[in-house]
Amino acid sequence: MWELFINNWQTFLIGFANTVFSSILALIGSLVIGSGFAILETVPNKFWRIVAKIYIEIFRNIPLLVIAMIFYLVVPQFLFKVNGFTAGTIGLTLYTSAFIAETVRSGINAVGDGQMEGARSNGMTYWQAMRYVILPQAFRIVIPPLGNQFVNLIKNSSVLAFVAGFDLMYQGDIVASNTFETIPTYIIIGIFYLILTMPLSYYMQHLENK
């Protein structure tokens, strides 16, 4: 197995880099979009709450693979050309943003209405109160579950393999089909994923226990 790694380390490393890159892009994107919809879900205006709800329910209830495939195959026929990496990362971002929205919203709810009322009565506007009082506390509460979402995101980035996204899984498939060493290749791939996910999920467990 060591030999297999030495002979193909460049292929594996390209995949590893793409998986990390895609995960980071999707993390940033889904944090921004997810938080946006979480706030939208808690605004007083009913129309925007419904819009947010629809967005979240759609992306939470359709498989990520289907979403990624739609971006890869359907979107180019109407809107713009996308390569596999981009299509996969966009799909990953939108899918994860729905889960992040739910998580952040539960954080906002946990902070409680009293805080909002207090801030408002001190002369802050709704958005000021949100920005300076509610959100900082909400994020502190939801850091462990957000971390778990990030672990899920890294694992889910393996769907890039379906859309030729040159991620770890895709590169692994290529090594496997060239060397015929299927199981050892996937073990190496597995170790790469564990290097990314294990420390993160232990750190989150550690935070939760604190």
Add this chain to the structure above:
Amino acid sequence: MKSKIKRFFLLALALVLAVSLSACESSGQAASSQVNTWKQVEKSKTIIWGVRNDTRLFGLMDIKSAKLVGFDIDLAKAITKQLLGKDGKAVLFQTSSKTKIPVLKNGNVDALMATVTITPDRKKQVTFSDPYFNAGQSLLVKSDSKIKSIKDLNKNGITVVAVKGTTAVANIHKFAPKARVLEFDDYGQCFTALKAGQGQAMSTDNGILAGIAAENKGYSVVGGTFTHEPYGIAVDKGQTEFAQKINQALKELKQNGTYNKLMHKWFDGIPGFSIKEAAR
């Protein structure tokens, strides 16, 4: 606390490695102490064939009947009857380009009749029968495309789509080293990607491309064949007795006319395709 986590993590990694290494070893042993497939097949009166389900004319899932149809499927059934008599059973196990060799190696299927090209690399892994079909690699493009032959692919900025685990990928790298190759899991995905504009040409064997072109207006097979791709029936490495039996059956089917009948059934009137060449 932090150092504790770190230590535990290191221990964890070491354990994973150890477990996986031992798993490798044991799977290696299982392969060497293998059973005689022919004896097993003869006893159970059943052959499990790994076949394609995404390849028109060879092995395709028919939506109406939810059954597999194609030349490979018919030939697999004919060989089964020839080897095991009237009550011999052919079980069809669907595979993709990516999964076909692994499922044969790990013993999920007894034999592969799945448009597998006989190559020196694969010969190290599996044992092949005599060729049952002679294909050659070709190109499928949009009919109005400027690409007319393999030479037109050897440019920067050209993307060719192909299927993971096929000889087509290596051949494109060899004949058109400047082209980028995107690999997909099956021919359906691959053609869909071509259609979505993710590549300018799709490359695989002529028979497979002809099947796609016949069903999809606006796409043509161009440039003739630029490789020679004989398809063989693959059995696990070292199952020579089974391979010989299959060769014998294949020979008998050629003599009694069944093979020829199947050839005409599937490939009559396919544009740009010569039965004579394929059956050679």
Add this chain to the structure above:
Amino acid sequence: MDFVNALSWVNFRFLLQGLWVTIYVSLISIALSFLIGLLLGTIRYTKTPIISKLVGFIVDVVRNLPLLLIIFFTYFGLPGIGVRVNSLVASIIALVIFESAMISEIVRSGINAVDEGQMEGARSNGMNFVQAMFYVVMPQALLKMIPTLLSQFVSLVKDTSLATIIILPELLYHAQIVYSQNTNYMIPMYLIIAAMYFVVCFCLSMFASYLQRKFDSR
């Protein structure tokens, strides 16, 4: 795009066959992984020397790997140790392995959330550990877990789509077969299967929030 022809009865029936496989595989996997997850979660909670640590470690490895990889391991790996599997069996085994690891984590934190006094009280009333767990702690823990558990089950239903890679004839794969034979059907196929997945998962999600409301009001 050709919606009318794409949704001919022949194609629609083929999709329904795929949907049936998705539901069938999901139901079996949900049932099995729930039971195994309960067991593993309890073992981790008990802090039995060595065994709890070992189970915990295996669970952590499994749940930190992509499901796709576990599908490959079962499909390509199991026959190596002498177990022949088809894609149906391999998918179910992979889903059960992965999801029971995820569920055991939910179960463990569910049990942890139940006040420790409950266990002690039950024990001091003469129940043994198993009785106390089964009659006192677990019912309360399960109530707390319901929303998380059900959203995990929704994930499981969605995750069955990954088994297309080993040619499980489920909904997504059947759609791919249909549009690979006539690519004009590609967009209608994706829209209809997205709708089908949505209906199944959304109903399950609605059921989850119904249960949650019901228990919250008690």
